[in-house]
Amino acid sequence: MTPDPSRAPGIGGPIDPGALRADCARCAGLCCVVPAFSRSSDFAIDKPAGRPCPNLQRDCRCGIHSELEERGFHGCTVFDCLGAGQKIVQTVFAGRDWHDDPDAAAQMFAVFPVMRRLHELLWHVAEALALDLPTALRADLDLAATRIDALTRQTPEAIADVRPDDEFQAVNPLLQRASEHARSGARGADRRGAQLMGARLRGADLRGSSLRGARLVGADLRGADLRLADLTGADLRGADLRGADLSTALFLCQSQLDAARGDTSTHIPAGRVPPARWTRPAVAVRVDPPRRRRR
Numbered sequence: 001m002t003p004d005p006s007r008a009p010g011i012g013g014p015i016d017p018g019a020l021r022a023d024c025a026r027c028a029g030l031c032c033v034v035p036a037f038s039r040s041s042d043f044a045i046d047k048p049a050g051r052p053c054p055n056l057q058r059d060c061r062c063g064i065h066s067e068l069e070e071r072g073f074h075g076c077t078v079f080d081c082l083g084a085g086q087k088i089v090q091t092v093f094a095g096r097d098w099h100d101d102p103d104a105a106a107q108m109f110a111v112f113p114v115m116r117r118l119h120e121l122l123w124h125v126a127e128a129l130a131l132d133l134p135t136a137l138r139a140d141l142d143l144a145a146t147r148i149d150a151l152t153r154q155t156p157e158a159i160a161d162v163r164p165d166d167e168f169q170a171v172n173p174l175l176q177r178a179s180e181h182a183r184s185g186a187r188g189a190d191r192r193g194a195q196l197m198g199a200r201l202r203g204a205d206l207r208g209s210s211l212r213g214a215r216l217v218g219a220d221l222r223g224a225d226l227r228l229a230d231l232t233g234a235d236l237r238g239a240d241l242r243g244a245d246l247s248t249a250l251f252l253c254q255s256q257l258d259a260a261r262g263d264t265s266t267h268i269p270a271g272r273v274p275p276a277r278w279t280r281p282a283v284a285v286r287v288d289p290p291r292r293r294r295r
């Protein structure tokens, strides 16, 4: 294994946010090859798993990047590997290219979904560590980060054997404690897993609420106050966030924003960027599962 200089693991060591952001120039188009696509409002074509998308060029760039929406590949605009792609290519496989290395290709493709999930978990731990937490909880999260990071730096065979769901289960209590601590002064409602598809929540006071895993597909959240709301895994596809305040929302990732509607009046947390289409008029609302991004 080649050490990744972008990350300095160790007990108590910080998680480098840069290592949790996709760096497509250091990858090999893995998200354009590994998953299967089903023809839908998110993908204009069917594609079997492990076969390159026909729009993927030999240099691993997308040949239709500037017109993904118009060409029916909305799903590509909302996927985020959270740095898993370049970790696989640069760290686990030391820069090998799947194009001319069939053995490496099979292993890379097996590792990708596991690495993606482990990076998702690392991202959540990093978000928790950014909160003002008691020392003991912070130490437990540091240990978790070190352990997960170590899992991502094993041999390809060992990574493919990791069961990410087990890792999520192990770390989830720490994330919940971090969330509860951060929200302790806000007294929000517990709406974990709530079925709120299409709900009329315009102007709602959702401060400090737990909306973990809530289904908010197509919900009207215009002007809602979501400060300190825990949005872990909340499904925001097509939710209308215009005028909503998510400036201090917890565990709100970029792909959740990318899947929602919003505009320049939407307040988002530091470190996220407003999706480009939020500043363009009249975009279609899509509700198929968010899948993938290629730059």
Ligand code: SF4
Residues within 6 Å of the ligand: 022, 023, 024, 025, 027, 028, 029, 030, 031, 032, 079, 080, 081, 082, 083, 084, 085, 086, 293, 294, 295
């Ligand atoms: S988004 Fe896709 S191409 Fe970019 S780094 Fe991730 S897996 Fe690789």
Ligand code: SF4
Residues within 6 Å of the ligand: 031, 032, 033, 053, 054, 055, 056, 057, 061, 062, 063, 064, 065, 073, 076, 293, 294, 295
């Ligand atoms: S970004 Fe989407 S359309 Fe472009 S090559 Fe990748 S999978 Fe194909």
